[in-house]
Amino acid sequence: MAPGATSKKKTDDEQSTKDSLIHLSNPHLxxxxxxxxxxxxxxxxxxxxxxxxxxxxxxxxxxxxxxxxxxxxxxxxxxxxxxxxxxxxxxxxxxxxxxxxxxxxxxxxxxxxxxxxxxxxxxxxxxxxxxxxxxxVTIIRIGTSGGIGLEPGSVVVTRQSVDATFKPQFEQVILGKTVIRSTNLDDQLAKELMQCSKEINQFNTVIGNTMCTLDFYEGQARLDGAICSYAEEEKLKYLKDAYDAGVRNIEMESSVFAALCNLSGVRAAVVCVTLLNRLEGDQISSSHDVLVEYQQRPQKLVGHFIKKRLGKV
Known part of the structure; x- marks a missing residue:
């Protein structure tokens, strides 16, 4: 063994461990x-x-x-x-x-x-x-969403979270100034989850962009809220524009989830099932039993992923 090889390996291992730890972007703590x-x-x-x-x-x-x-x-x-x-x-x-x-x-x-x-x-x-x-540590958000151009019950693994203008960013006002942060998610992790879906082969799964909104009704172009200032034709054009921008589902948490995980050096993914196709309607009308089964799909996919990572598959 070359002189200093053991010392170098120890240094590399220590650096690797340090790199895998959680990073806090706050010196005040x-x-x-x-x-x-x-x-x-x-x-x-x-x-x-x-x-x-x-x-x-x-x-x-x-x-x-x-x-x-x-x-x-x-x-x-x-x-x-x-x-x-x-x-x-x-x-x-x-x-x-x-x-x-x-x-x-x-x-x-x-x-x-x-x-x-x-x-x-x-x-x-x-x-x-x-x-x-x-x-x-790997952090995964599992949840429900509204699909765009997908059959209800499809699972979307998020490539990147986009805002209501289809930009991959999270915008926040801090001390009176607008701060913009990236909302990209771990590409390799998304591919691993897709492979897991193929292995269990129980439901349709796609990788796509997820639109994160500030509201469930107007912010998601619904026609059934207490207030609505646009026509159905405008709604459909907006959702089709979203589809053309790569958006396959809509929810309300993924942008800040991606941004904070990125800043902390944590591998992260978003896995959401679609409860309806928003191009065909706004209200969730599936039966309770069907919705319960849909909501179990992200759990099954992520459960298989965890078992595989732990060598239990």
Missing amino acids: EKMKDDILYHFALGTGTHDFPALFGDIKFVCVGGSPSRMKAFTTYIAKELGLESASGDYPNICEGTDRYAMYKVGPVLSVSHGMGIPSIAIMLHELIKLLYHSKCSN
């Missing part, structure tokens, strides 16, 4: 004695983060607490880590803002609806992973 994650009812002064969360490798987030608890039950069974009681405690039981569940290396967290709600959750989630000294 280093000056804080304790960090209170208020909306999680957790804090570094009251909880041992590395002991509680240090083994986390996968974080799955979704809007509804009940959906994330259902995913927890599902992934526990898939990984052979089922609770003897059949139940899983809500780690954030001290608050009613979000719900959080853990099974082995998988953390499931609800984020509510819309950019403000998921942004608050992500700030605290990213700090939680940082304080826990987690490395090589």
Whole structure:
């Protein structure tokens, strides 16, 4: 072995580990004695983060607490880590803002609806992973969406999140100035998820752009809100323009999700099922049982991905 080879390998390994850790883009946090994650009812002064969360490798987030608890039950069974009681405690039981569940290396967290709600959750989630000294973490948003030009029940793996003008960016006003951040997502991760869908071969899955809006009604060109100032022809032209720009579904969280994960050096993906084709209507009319089955599709795809990563397939 050449002189210094062992030392160089150690240095490379240390650099690799450092690169795989969560990055916090906030120098002020280093000056804080304790960090209170208020909306999680957790804090570094009251909880041992590395002991509680240090083994986390996968974080799955979704809007509804009940959906994330259902995913927890599902992934526990898939990984052979089922609770003897059949139940899983809500780690954030001290608050009613979000719900959080853990099974082995998988953390499931609800984020509510819309950019403000998921942004608050992500700030605290990213700090939680940082304080826990987690490395090589993959974060995936699983949820529902409105499709464009797709059969209901199709699953969309997001290539990039675009705004309502079809630009791949997240715009936010900070200290009175407009800040624009990239909303690209991990291309290799998207391809891995597509391969997983082919392997389970249970439903149609595509990679496409996802439009993230600030509103469910006018912001998504619906005709059925309390207020509407445009004609049906204008709505259809807009949605067809979106399709031509590569948009295959619409939801309300992906832009800030992509932006914050990018800034923190975390591999991230968005996997959403479409509940309807917006070119054919605005209201979700499928039966409850059909919708429940649709909502399980992102869980199945991501569950297969996690099992494959852990060598359990």
